[in-house]
Amino acid sequence: MTREKKTKKIDHIYKYLPKSASGISGLDEITQGGLPTGRPTLICGDAGCGKTLMSIEFIVKGAILYNEPGVIMAFEETGQELAMNVASFGFDLEQLQKDKKIKIDHVHIDRSQIEETGEYNLDGIFIRLNYAIDSIGAKRVVLDTIENLFAGLENEAILRAELRRLFSWLKEKGVTSIITGERGNGMLTRHGLEEYVSDCVIFLDHRVIDQVSTRRLRIVKYRGSVHGTNEYPFLIDEDGISVLPVTSLGLEKQVSYEKISSGIPALDKMMGGKGFYKGSSILVSGTAGTGKTSMAAYFANQACNDGKKCIYFAFEESPRQIVRNMKSISLNLEKHVSKGLLRIHASRPTLFGLEMHLVSIYKAIREFRPDVVILDPITNLITVGGMSDVKAMLVRLIDFLQDEQITVMFTALSLNATVSEQTDEGVSSLVDTWLLVRDIESNGERNRGLYIIKARGMKHSNQVREFIITDRGLDLVDVYLGPDGVLTGSAREARKIEEETGVALRDYALNAKDREIDRQRKTLEAKISSLKNEFESAEEQLNRIYNEDILRKQVLSKTRDQMTKIRRGDEETGTAKIKKSKNEK
């Protein structure tokens, strides 16, 4: 392990192993650049796993994309047969041969025609190959399937020695070559070719699990290079081979702070007012008929209204069906479709295997470059793959979409009414936002409650909202929490009415009270004024007594003065004077 690391490091410093890009989508990512330049690579696998196609694609792509002419030495099929076989992938071998970019040399061996009369060697093949390589300046060579020699010639000792010589000769010649070999019993190839070709070995496998066939590719070894070691699914479609790396190696994604609306204002409000993050993944799960598709359609509609492009992958309904059904909630998807903003891809899950689905999704996305992708529903994919396969597929899809900064919404059907945190194909841990629409059954009716179970990186409401679908569209309303639990639907309405009545009664009661107070105030005010009057009269009386007193005193002193004057007594004058001053005081 450590030694390996060391040598790798040295490689790093001095020179990278030169690689020739295969041009096969996905393969170059796994091998981090392609097949080793100037060295032979062995591709082995069962019959029908795609060995020949892969090697031909290597040659064709090399000739077209990388300007590296190639020689195909076919031991099984003639040039015409090969050309016909790969014509369906858009490879025009005839034309490429005319353009001197490709040379096909068919090697025909028939044991019945050949008599071995002594020592021989395979110089014939060497010379033919050499001639073919030199005639077009080939950089790539395919030997498909060289093991046929074993069927045609008896002397295995000679053959083995010659094959060894052939591979080292190919290396010397500096051509990047692919040797194909049929899988053997307990060995990678029937005749142990892996013994001779030790630089790079790729193993192809074709397995059928639950009636669904999946092709898988594994790099058994790749001397002098790091490479992905997993089994990668690959498939063959009209464009040739596509290998799908299961997961990208890192989690170094760009993130965006931009938000995009869900199309339901109340829902946006539940998530801090603006909606989902751009490039995030949203899962809407719920039981049947809870409005998952409607929600997805709303999201799509909103994206299109904002001038964004959207792809809707439907696994249950046909495009027309979706358009018609959404009309019933006043959603006009048709105009977006005709404007080219919305594309609806409908396919039955059972149409092909999961990988094929994934690739068709990849392709559609690559071609259309949408901002929003909707998969409705992912649960249907289980019919074509196991739970873990679906999950692996979705991981890859989410990975890919995050790379492209595409927002994705999945819908998932949960089969059991009770909320289980483990449902939804286990993708709930992958997604950024999980909305759950749940049936709330009470009073003989079924209503929908919407929860935000999680919303990464966003403040979100913990409240259950009632999710209503009317012919005007979708909306969320607050549910009533009563003593008997959550009230929805007509119970909520009843409660509303009840409360409205309550308000009216209270208003009335308040008015009565107000009037009563008014009256009381008036009475009090009246009382206050009468008391005031009483007080005033009492005061007056008091004053009067006082004034009378003064008056009396004045009158008294006056009369006394007069009396004194009348008496004319001298002694009394003094006293009178004192009294007077007293009075003045």
Next chain:
Amino acid sequence: MKATATESDWGNETKQWYVLRLFVAGTSPNSVRAITNLKAVCETYLADKYELEIIDIHQQAHKAEGEQVIALPMLIKKSPGTERRMIGDMSDTGKVLRGLGIKESAA
């Protein structure tokens, strides 16, 4: 030889004209041995009844594909009868004769 003629698969063997083509790779030991061995066989069994063309595949590489040359040295019997191929240094006379359609006992 006349004794075998009636038993021959090819009918009257005396009238058969053998067209042989031997592909060799330069002057490699195998090639040289093959040429010597083949000439000996022909002289012994097919004197004056054959034409032998010796082709050095190194000189005429383009012929290799047309003639489906794989192993060297290789002898092709063009006629009479169906085409037959023999590979090796022709040291196994019995097999060479069988390839040429000649009964060994004819000698």
